[in-house]
Amino acid sequence: MELTSSTEHGLQIVTVQEPRIDAAVALAFKDRMRDTTEGGIDTVVLDLNHVQFIDSSGLGAIVAAMKNLAPDRKLILAGLTPTVDKVFRLTRMDSVFGVFPTVEAALTKLRA
Amino acid sequence: MPELLPFAVSLKGTENAVRDGLAQAMACLAPLHLNTDDAGTVELVLAEALNNVVEHALASTPELTAIEIRGSHGADGLHITVIDCGAPMPDGTAPLAKTPNLDVETHDMPEGGFGWYLIHTLATDVKYSRVGAANHLSLQLPVGV
Numbered sequence: 001m002e003l004t005s006s007t008e009h010g011l012q013i014v015t016v017q018e019p020r021i022d023a024a025v026a027l028a029f030k031d032r033m034r035d036t037t038e039g040g041i042d043t044v045v046l047d048l049n050h051v052q053f054i055d056s057s058g059l060g061a062i063v064a065a066m067k068n069l070a071p072d073r074k075l076i077l078a079g080l081t082p083t084v085d086k087v088f089r090l091t092r093m094d095s096v097f098g099v100f101p102t103v104e105a106a107l108t109k110l111r112a
Numbered sequence: 113m114p115e116l117l118p119f120a121v122s123l124k125g126t127e128n129a130v131r132d133g134l135a136q137a138m139a140c141l142a143p144l145h146l147n148t149d150d151a152g153t154v155e156l157v158l159a160e161a162l163n164n165v166v167e168h169a170l171a172s173t174p175e176l177t178a179i180e181i182r183g184s185h186g187a188d189g190l191h192i193t194v195i196d197c198g199a200p201m202p203d204g205t206a207p208l209a210k211t212p213n214l215d216v217e218t219h220d221m222p223e224g225g226f227g228w229y230l231i232h233t234l235a236t237d238v239k240y241s242r243v244g245a246a247n248h249l250s251l252q253l254p255v256g257v
Contacts, residue, residue, distance in 0.1 A: 020131070022127075022130075022131065022159065022163075023127045023130065023159075023163045023166070023167075024127040024128050024130065024131055053152075053155060053156075053159075055156065055159040055160060055163060055227075056160055056163070056224070056226035056227040056230060057163060057224075059226055060222075060223035060224050060226070061223075063221050063222070063223045064223050066218070066221070067218060067219055067221060067223075070218045070219065071218065082148050082149060082152060083148070083151075083152030083155070083156065086149070086152055086153075086156070087156065087230070090229075090230060090233055090234070091212055091226050091229065091230070092212070092214055093212075093214070095214065096214055096221065
């Protein structure tokens, strides 16, 4: 499970460099998210533009990551591909997270 | 209507094998030329069905037991049956679609329980039966019609 991280305008951007977040890697994703965001203070933007598929285990792992950052830090989602977007919409989890079409859109909004 | 011959895919009952099994099943559907939305629907429902088998029915015997996916296509869409020889459903039927309760504090936000909800939301018909020592989960998906 490869995640890369950068900081821009007081936001930590974590990009998932994998095509799937499914049951096989959900636990690894949770662990890597914890390691990658540990000790920071910024809002985290999770860039999912490389992720083509997510199942309910992957969704649960993203929720776990959000809970791990709370209450001091927020988790924002960006770059949802069609099937990933479908999972968030059907479960109404899109109403729990801030969801942006791209990282750029998230940065513009969050800086404003 | 596109022509799809009935197909069967066999996989081991582990999380990693589910990935390969899904890829094989999706490759079998190539003749239907599903659009991204419909292909996503099929892959998602099938993934949740297979994950359930691995996590519950085969929880104690994952390496020993195989799962079979059978598929066929007709005027009303795609018919998929997932077969395993693991433990039966606890109350003899497929769990119902429980809408996840998101009206809670952040620390109580659900991290699971979405699987059957997604299956029931996306499939038009969901039937479970115990046939001898096997579980049969039949799913109908309104795609490729």
